[in-house]
Amino acid sequence: MNRKIRIGIIGYGNLGKGVELALKQNKDMELIAVFTRRNPKSVIINSSNVPVVHIDDIDDYKEEIDVMILCGGSATDLPEQSPKFAKLFNIVDSFDNHKKVEEHFNTVDKAAQEGNKIAAISIGWDPGLFSMNRLLADSILPEGNNYTFWGKGVSQGHSDAIRRIEGVKDAVQYTIPIEEAIQEVRSGSNPDLSAGQKHIRECYVVVEENANKEEIEKAIKTMPNYFFDYNTIVHFVSEEELKKNHSSMPHGGFVIRTGKTGNGENKQLIEFSIKLGSNPEFTASVLVAYARAVYRLNKEGHKGAKTIFDIPISYTSPKSPKEIRREFL
């Protein structure tokens, strides 16, 4: 057996913790160190035998780590970290800002080319598995339509938007796909659906003492982009209830393509869906599988930025080509 693939984690939030746990399920990989911008002594990680290292000392690990998994956010962390570390390490990130993905790809590609490393960007489920299914279904059924539904799951961005309203102490917002819309799509009728026709937004809100609930509900429901175009439901709950019933991180979603073949008379449907007990742990599991792919691609001499479209599925598996054919084909 080869030696294990040596992994580093940058950032120890929910995603970083998920990567740490996912690595324990993958016997061909091992966690070498967790890197943080905080005081390393203040970061207590799950794996007691693994060092927590300040990010400024990351260069010391250049020869010790095969793939660095970046677990920061897409707003400010990854645009800076991914190009910076792709020069030194093979990396995987979960960059999810669709509007800036081309810019991110280009800066990371340049860095990875310079460093002779592989950088897999935008890995996760959306972008990630969902993207892959959208593309493949488009290739197979060129005459058709793609639909993506998200949820039921917590949207961090929408929860944050509610928290910024005056008088709101805390909030959790669920994006919920509308079952009737899913059924309509599955029927092959190719409906033209806005995001608001595909999803409900359900909000659990804790308010400050003496806050004006009516005003807050109105502020939520009329918030442009975030809530105005949606059927939005607001529940006011106590702090205890929010903690008790709404602190887990489920998510899910559906990618559906309907198309026609032949002389247009035969309806065809391709559907990919996930239902997640823990969104960050699942995303982490995808990152880890693709860290294996990144390691192997680089070992074969490849370099540069890659997306999930560019990486053969076989590279994500610890099993041999022959085993894979026997077990999965």
Next chain:
Amino acid sequence: MNRKIRIGIIGYGNLGKGVELALKQNKDMELIAVFTRRNPKSVIINSSNVPVVHIDDIDDYKEEIDVMILCGGSATDLPEQSPKFAKLFNIVDSFDNHKKVEEHFNTVDKAAQEGNKIAAISIGWDPGLFSMNRLLADSILPEGNNYTFWGKGVSQGHSDAIRRIEGVKDAVQYTIPIEEAIQEVRSGSNPDLSAGQKHIRECYVVVEENANKEEIEKAIKTMPNYFFDYNTIVHFVSEEELKKNHSSMPHGGFVIRTGKTGNGENKQLIEFSIKLGSNPEFTASVLVAYARAVYRLNKEGHKGAKTIFDIPISYTSPKSPKEIRREFL
């Protein structure tokens, strides 16, 4: 724009006809010729401007065709044809005999290596898209279980088995997934299910005059491997009814993986499913998308046998990497 990818079809049954129709949906490809073992004059194809050529004259097309799509059967056609033609052409086949796939892979690989060609084998939906989803889900959720359900759809093998019974004139057999079993799997309870616990077999049978229906029904239901272990339902119908209601070729199926992450407390589910109005036309559409991939891989200098696990999704698309990232990521 580059010139079109030039395609040949070998075998003009349901699958070959499906490929011919699928090519019309793909503007970057064109059909050059259909090859047959029959008298070419006896084969009337849909595309009136495309020649039908005897398979013995296939060598004449060595420089005229970029990818040959093999549309024969896995029992006798493909084991002979795929290695033979992989020396001369890039090929795609839909070889689906799971037990002989390793042997097929090896003989085809040898031929394709010799000819500096790419041969994609076992392309379709199962083997094919389902295989890919089984593998990817296994990579992402190493602690979990894969389940495959087939149907509702016609099983050619089971229909043929019924037709071989004395007194049977014609028959169509539907494999139907059991909804309760799918629900049980989706719940994450990891049930241990035999094929017979996952599927019902429903048979529509036309008998000869004066045939003993009771005997025939018994012969079907007790047939080892094919029906004995299943809940089998037999309907006797007229020849007209069979033709009218059971000559379309729908199919479908589900690949589900349930697993756990974290410290085993979070359930995760990945599901891929298809619902097909026409099984051969859908399989043909997959073959055509992978013919594009095969062409591009070979153009880049790759050679040898490949399965769906080895080919990046981006290669199946006519769109540029930049377009793909913008449109699908």
